[in-house]
Amino acid sequence: MDEKRYEHLIMNDFNTERDEIGTLLYKLDDKKVSGIPFFTDCAWVWPKPGEIVMESKAHSHDFDEIVTVFGTDPEDPRDLCAEVEFWLDDEKYTLTESCIIYVPKGLTHCPIIFRNVTRPIFHYIVGNAGGYSA
Numbered sequence: 001m002d003e004k005r006y007e008h009l010i011m012n013d014f015n016t017e018r019d020e021i022g023t024l025l026y027k028l029d030d031k032k033v034s035g036i037p038f039f040t041d042c043a044w045v046w047p048k049p050g051e052i053v054m055e056s057k058a059h060s061h062d063f064d065e066i067v068t069v070f071g072t073d074p075e076d077p078r079d080l081c082a083e084v085e086f087w088l089d090d091e092k093y094t095l096t097e098s099c100i101i102y103v104p105k106g107l108t109h110c111p112i113i114f115r116n117v118t119r120p121i122f123h124y125i126v127g128n129a130g131g132y133s134a
Contacts, residue, residue: 009033021054022046022123030130039131045069045082045114045121052114054123058087059110063129065103067112069095070122081119086112 011032014025022045029039045052071080077098084095089108103109114121125132 018046021052022120029132036130038126038128040124040126041132042122042124045117045123047081047117047119048114049116052117054112054114055110056113057110058108060106060108061103061127061129061133062105063127064105065109065125065127067101067103067109067125068099068123070098072120072122080121082117082121083115084112084121085115086110 011026011028016023016025022043025042025044027039027041028036030036045054067086069080069084071077071082073079073081080096080098082096086093086095086101087108087110088101088103
């Protein structure tokens with residue numbers, strides 16, 4: 001079969017190795033696709049009692065960012081099946097429902113700490129820059 005012109009735009013070479021947080025499935029950025037104007041990281045956070053610190057330090061970016069956390073209970077997709085501590089500037093939020101967070105460029109955010117994860121959580125970030133930088 002002939003190679004298709006857009007086949008390179010369909011990516012399925014996912015990482016499956018677990019670490020202490022979960023599994024970073026995929027990183028898409030300008031290193032993967034030259035000239036792409038955004039990046040995304042997709043990850044699973046696996047169930048674990050206690051704390052999972054994904055990002056410990058507050059920081060900001062010179063680009064807008066979307067941060068998401070989605071629970072995986074098919075009977076209640078709003079249920080995050082965990083508590084997530086997330087900071088926007090000096091305001092602490094305790095997330096218990098699946099959500100999408102818009103972080104405008106320049107806004108200090110994090111830490112992000114997962115607690116009492118009872119089911120897998122799908123987490124991804126997207127930014128309008130060619131790659132992630134904290």
